[in-house]
Amino acid sequence: xxxxxxxxxxxTSLAAVAERAGLTQQGLLHHFPSKELLxxxxxxxxxxxxxxxxxxxxxxxxxTLAGLVEYNAGRPGVVQTYTVLAGDSVxxxxxxxxxxxxxxxxxxxxxxxxxxxxxxDRLPGGLTPERAAPLLAAVMDGLQLQWLLDPEEVDMAAAxxxxxxxxxGGRGGASGPVRRDEVEPPAP
Amino acid sequence: xxxxxxxxxxxTSLAAVAERAGLTQQGLLHHFPSKELLxxxxxxxxxxxxxxxxxxxxxxxxxTLAGLVEYNAGRPGVVQTYTVLAGDSVxxxxxxxxxxxxxxxxxxxxxxxxxxxxxxDRLPGGLTPERAAPLLAAVMDGLQLQWLLDPEEVDMAAAxxxxxxxxxGGRGGASGPVRRDEVEPPAP
DNA sequence: AACGATACCTACCGCCCGCCAGGTGAAACC
DNA sequence: GGTTTCACCTGGCGGGCGGTAGGTATCGTT
Numbered sequence: 362x363x364x365x366x367x368x369x370x371x372x373t374s375l376a377a378v379a380e381r382a383g384l385t386q387q388g389l390l391h392h393f394p395s396k397e398l399l400x401x402x403x404x405x406x407x408x409x410x411x412x413x414x415x416x417x418x419x420x421x422x423x424x425t426l427a428g429l430v431e432y433n434a435g436r437p438g439v440v441q442t443y444t445v446l447a448g449d450s451v452x453x454x455x456x457x458x459x460x461x462x463x464x465x466x467x468x469x470x471x472x473x474x475x476x477x478x479x480x481x482d483r484l485p486g487g488l489t490p491e492r493a494a495p496l497l498a499a500v501m502d503g504l505q506l507q508w509l510l511d512p513e514e515v516d517m518a519a520a521x522x523x524x525x526x527x528x529x530g531g532r533g534g535a536s537g538p539v540r541r542d543e544v545e546p547p548a549p
Numbered sequence: 550x551x552x553x554x555x556x557x558x559x560x561t562s563l564a565a566v567a568e569r570a571g572l573t574q575q576g577l578l579h580h581f582p583s584k585e586l587l588x589x590x591x592x593x594x595x596x597x598x599x600x601x602x603x604x605x606x607x608x609x610x611x612x613t614l615a616g617l618v619e620y621n622a623g624r625p626g627v628v629q630t631y632t633v634l635a636g637d638s639v640x641x642x643x644x645x646x647x648x649x650x651x652x653x654x655x656x657x658x659x660x661x662x663x664x665x666x667x668x669x670d671r672l673p674g675g676l677t678p679e680r681a682a683p684l685l686a687a688v689m690d691g692l693q694l695q696w697l698l699d700p701e702e703v704d705m706a707a708a709x710x711x712x713x714x715x716x717x718g719g720r721g722g723a724s725g726p727v728r729r730d731e732v733e734p735p736a737p
Numbered sequence: 738a739a740c741g742a743t744a745c746c747t748a749c750c751g752c753c754c755g756c757c758a759g760g761t762g763a764a765a766c767c
Numbered sequence: 768g769g770t771t772t773c774a775c776c777t778g779g780c781g782g783g784c785g786g787t788a789g790g791t792a793t794c795g796t797t
Binding site: 374375376386387390394395396 | 754756757
């Protein structure tokens with residue numbers, strides 16, 4: 362995962378992975394017979410983490426999502442692996458394409474359910490949860506990209522909070538969501 | 550650009566580019582002394598297109614953006630090049646990293662200006678144009694990724710319209726934006 | 738007619754790629 | 768206690784990688 366974050370899938374060599382894992386390339390190939398199957402293994406491992414984390418959480422709410430975004434803001438490596446691989450995956454014949462296609466479908470369904478249990482069908486602009494779900498997913502991914510490129514200028518967690526406020530129909534008013542720089546004022 | 554869309558930057562070889570361009574690898578290297586400078590050339594060409602198109606348009610409004618999204622929906626190859634390269638760029642020492650960092654900064658500023666001239670400071674949820682701009686950029690990019698992976702299920706233009714309605718504060722009501730499937734009803 | 742720049746070409750370099758063949762030493766099983 | 772299985776190793780293979788060296792045909796210029 363580290364190396365994919367650093368160089369992408371096609372830019373990562375088996376030898377480099379083996380070296381960082383502390384064995385020879387052939388030792389690595391003993392466990393994963395090909396480079397493609399190694400990537401599948403990586404994706405499966407990530408999936409297992411995700412579902413375990415999801416099971417540990419109780420009911421998902423939009424605030425759980427905000428917490429997840431905040432958590433990710435502290436783990437740029439993980440976010441980078443995800444962003445690089447997701448971009449990689451739309452490439453021709455990429456082994457992770459199917460994985461991401463299924464994943465996004467699953468994520469959209471899950472997000473729609475979260476929105477429905479939280480807001481019912483009363484979303485602004487006559488939106489249904491099913492129509493808002495892809496937007497929610499898009500915001501999370503798009504913000505990750507901007508944040509990875511320019512963490513100084515993009516406050517991922519605050520921006521995501523802004524979007525949640527938008528989905529609430531702006532009922533938060535001028536008080537709005539809490540900005541990071543209001544929580545951590547510059548040291549004197 | 551075609552080959553980058555198909556295989557990513559690191560996955561694209563000079564020989565492959567040369568072949569598709571109809572010359573030898575060394576003929577290509579005559580015009581672009583290294584692979585990295587070739588990528589710079591590609592990005593510069595894209596930039597020249599973009600700014601030419603922007604100059605041709607009059608004042609930018611959110612409806613111009615919606616038109617751009619609709620236009621992109623008919624050019625998956627261009628969108629794919631952009632998405633793959635953007636993901637690629639967060640990779641270590643990637644030659645396009647600086648390009649995308651600057652680009653996003655520029656895009657956010659431009660979008661904030663569009664939002665301000667269109668809505669003033671009266672955005673829902675107490676949002677300012679400067680805070681809504683990264684969300685707008687994120688939605689566009691995130692939707693592109695989902696759409697590339699699953700064009701059947703994700704209606705990029707309709708979803709973007711939904712987001713614009715959200716930014717208007719849902720003043721569109723139940724009539725909302727026009728969905729693609731309402732425009733093109735299934736044939737009898 | 739001479740000259741320099743341009744736009745390519747052939748030939749080659751050393752390196753790295755994913756992967757295969759065939760071992761070895763230790764543990765597990767019967 | 769013999770056999771099988773596992774977890775690795777050394778060694779090598781064919782091919783593709785980005786890039787260099789040095790040539791040649793075609794220009795416009797003087």
